[in-house]
Amino acid sequence: MSPLGCHPKVWCQTCNVARVLLTPRTMSKIMDKRPVATSPTISPSASDTFEPRNSQRYNKLQTTPAPFWINARNPTDGIRSRAAGQIDGLSNVNASNANASLALSRSLARRCKSSEAMVRIELDTDRYGWETSWRIVRRNQEVISGPPPHQNYARNQRYVGALCLEFGSYQLLVRDQFGDGLCCKWGLGKLSLSVGADVLAQTYDENFEVTVETFHVGPPPGPIPAVADSDYTVGVYYYPWHSDDFHRGQGYLRKILMPPQLPVLGEYNDRSSNTIRKHLEWTRGANVNLWVTSWWGPRSREDNTLKDYIMIHPDLPGTSIGILYETTSRVYSGGNYTSHGNAYTDVNYIAKTYFDNPNYFRIGGRPVLFVYLTRLLHQDGMLQNITSQMRAAAMDHGHDLYIIGDQVMGSLDGYAGSRRLDSLAARNRQWRDRARWHGGTCKFIPSVSPGYNDRGVRFESGHRPLSRRLSATGSEGSLFKSSLENALPLTDSSTGRMILINSWNEWHEDTQIEPVTALGDLTISSSEPLNLTCYGRNCRQSLEYIPYGELYLDILRQATSR
Structure with a gap:
C-alpha cells in the first residue's frame, strides 16, 4: 500500500495528495477502505488511515491550525480587495x-x-x-x-x-x-x-x-416593481406541485446530466415565502405579469399551494393568477376524454375559491380559465358538453367565464432549423386568420417553448427531444428567441396582446425558463448520458445542455420590452 493507505492507482506521487476517485454509488460498496484525504497541515496517525462508516467513535475538533481553503474565481465580482485564492x-x-x-x-x-x-x-x-x-x-x-x-x-x-x-x-x-x-x-x-x-x-x-x-x-429588499416596460400580457405556465419533496422526488433530465444541473434555488419548496418572492422577482424582471398555474382538483397539492401560499403572498399584487384546468386528472376516464362528472363541481369550487380574488386574471372583466387538451375533448365529442357545464358553474356565482383552450399543437424535434420554424409560424398565422373568421368571438393566443426533453422521467415513451438551439451551430436560446420573434406579431389587442410561455418550472419536460446552475464548472455543457440527450432515428446524435443561468429571462425581457 502507498502512504495514507491508498491504493497505488489512486496515489499521486507528484503532489503527494490522495485523490478520492470514487463516486457516491461506489463508495457504499467499499466504505471500509476509503482513504482519509487531509490538509497538508494535518499529520494523520496510523489509526486515521481508514475510517469505516459503521464506527460510532467521534473525534474532537482538531486543534492544529489550518487555512480556510477557498478558491476565489472572480475576486472583483462581489469580493473587494482579494487576490484569487485568498480569504x-x-x-x-x-x-x-x-x-x-x-x-x-x-x-x-x-x-x-x-x-x-x-x-x-x-x-x-x-x-x-x-x-x-x-x-x-x-x-x-x-x-x-x-x-x-x-x-x-x-x-x-x-x-x-x-x-x-x-x-x-x-x-x-x-x-x-x-x-x-x-x-x-x-x-x-x-x-x-x-x-x-x-x-x-x-x-x-x-x-x-x-x-x-x-x-x-444588505438592507431588506423592497417591494418588487410591477411590469412597466411592456405592452404585452406575458404569461408563463407555472407548476405549484413541488412542495417539500420537489414533486415527490420524480426525475428530471438536468439532475441526471453529467455533471448535474439544478435550479438556481435548488430543489426548492414552492410553499416557501422566499421561493415565491424570488419567482415573482424573476418573472416580473422578464416582463411576465401572469402565472397560469396547474390545477389538479380541490384540495390537491397544487390547489393547497396556490390557495394557501401563493394567493396570500404579500408580494403577489402586480402578478395575475390564472388556473390551468388539468383535464387528465378531472375528465379523463377509460383511456379517453369521455367523463364530464367533475366539470361542474370543479369550476363551482374554483369560482367560489378564486374568481373573486382581485389578483385573479380577467379579460374584459371576465375570469379566465385555461383548459388543457381541449383538442382531445373536441376529438372525443366532449368539448361542448364540458365547457357548457363550466360556464354554468361560473354563472351560478355571477361570473361570465372566459375559456382558453389549447386547440393548436405544433411538433418539432432535434434541431428545429429555420425552415421548419418558419413553416410552424405560417401555420399559426392560418390559425390566427381562422379565429378572426368567427366574427370576433374567438381569439388566437400564440405560445412559445424554449425546448423539450422528457426522457429523464418518461424514457420508455420514446419522445424525441427538441434542442434549445435553432441549429447545431446556433447559440443557446436561439430557438426561443426566434420563436418569440415569430409569435409576438400574432398577439391580439383584445387579449392584452397575450403570449404564453411553456413553461416557468416544468422541470420534468425540460421546458422551464427558470434559472439553472451546475454542480460542476458553470461553463461546461453536457451531452451525457447519451441515452437521454440523443435524437434521430437511430439515436446517434446528441444535444448539448448548458447551465444557462438567467439567459431565458434576458431573452424574454428584451423581446417584450418597448
Whole structure:
C-alpha cells in the first residue's frame, strides 16, 4: 500500500495528495477502505488511515491550525480587495483565538465599502470532511468556493473566515459527496453564513448530496416593481406541485446530466415565502405579469399551494393568477376524454375559491380559465358538453367565464432549423386568420417553448427531444428567441396582446425558463448520458445542455420590452 493507505492507482506521487476517485454509488460498496484525504497541515496517525462508516467513535475538533481553503474565481465580482485564492480567516476557533477572530472581523468590516457587508463563513466538518465542498454564486457566476481544486477539508475541524460581499442576492451551494450531509451521524458538521448576529444561510441536520440556500446581503429588499416596460400580457405556465419533496422526488433530465444541473434555488419548496418572492422577482424582471398555474382538483397539492401560499403572498399584487384546468386528472376516464362528472363541481369550487380574488386574471372583466387538451375533448365529442357545464358553474356565482383552450399543437424535434420554424409560424398565422373568421368571438393566443426533453422521467415513451438551439451551430436560446420573434406579431389587442410561455418550472419536460446552475464548472455543457440527450432515428446524435443561468429571462425581457 502507498502512504495514507491508498491504493497505488489512486496515489499521486507528484503532489503527494490522495485523490478520492470514487463516486457516491461506489463508495457504499467499499466504505471500509476509503482513504482519509487531509490538509497538508494535518499529520494523520496510523489509526486515521481508514475510517469505516459503521464506527460510532467521534473525534474532537482538531486543534492544529489550518487555512480556510477557498478558491476565489472572480475576486472583483462581489469580493473587494482579494487576490484569487485568498480569504481573511482563521481555523480552529477556540478560547485562545476567539478574540483574534473577532478582531479580524471588526478590522475587515471597517474595510468593506458602504455598498458591501462583511459576511462570516463558518464550516464545521464531520469525520469525512474531504466529502464537503461549497460555493457562493451570484447571477450564475461563481464568486467564491472551497476547497481549492485537488485539495480537501480535514476531518472534525472548524474553519472560520470572512469576506466583503456586495449587496444583493446570492446562492450558497453545499455538496456532500457521499450524500448523507454534514450532520449528524458522523459528527456535528455545519456550514453557515452570517452578518453580525443574523444568520443568512446554513445547512441543516439532514441527509443531502446537494443543498442550495438563497440569501440576501444588505438592507431588506423592497417591494418588487410591477411590469412597466411592456405592452404585452406575458404569461408563463407555472407548476405549484413541488412542495417539500420537489414533486415527490420524480426525475428530471438536468439532475441526471453529467455533471448535474439544478435550479438556481435548488430543489426548492414552492410553499416557501422566499421561493415565491424570488419567482415573482424573476418573472416580473422578464416582463411576465401572469402565472397560469396547474390545477389538479380541490384540495390537491397544487390547489393547497396556490390557495394557501401563493394567493396570500404579500408580494403577489402586480402578478395575475390564472388556473390551468388539468383535464387528465378531472375528465379523463377509460383511456379517453369521455367523463364530464367533475366539470361542474370543479369550476363551482374554483369560482367560489378564486374568481373573486382581485389578483385573479380577467379579460374584459371576465375570469379566465385555461383548459388543457381541449383538442382531445373536441376529438372525443366532449368539448361542448364540458365547457357548457363550466360556464354554468361560473354563472351560478355571477361570473361570465372566459375559456382558453389549447386547440393548436405544433411538433418539432432535434434541431428545429429555420425552415421548419418558419413553416410552424405560417401555420399559426392560418390559425390566427381562422379565429378572426368567427366574427370576433374567438381569439388566437400564440405560445412559445424554449425546448423539450422528457426522457429523464418518461424514457420508455420514446419522445424525441427538441434542442434549445435553432441549429447545431446556433447559440443557446436561439430557438426561443426566434420563436418569440415569430409569435409576438400574432398577439391580439383584445387579449392584452397575450403570449404564453411553456413553461416557468416544468422541470420534468425540460421546458422551464427558470434559472439553472451546475454542480460542476458553470461553463461546461453536457451531452451525457447519451441515452437521454440523443435524437434521430437511430439515436446517434446528441444535444448539448448548458447551465444557462438567467439567459431565458434576458431573452424574454428584451423581446417584450418597448
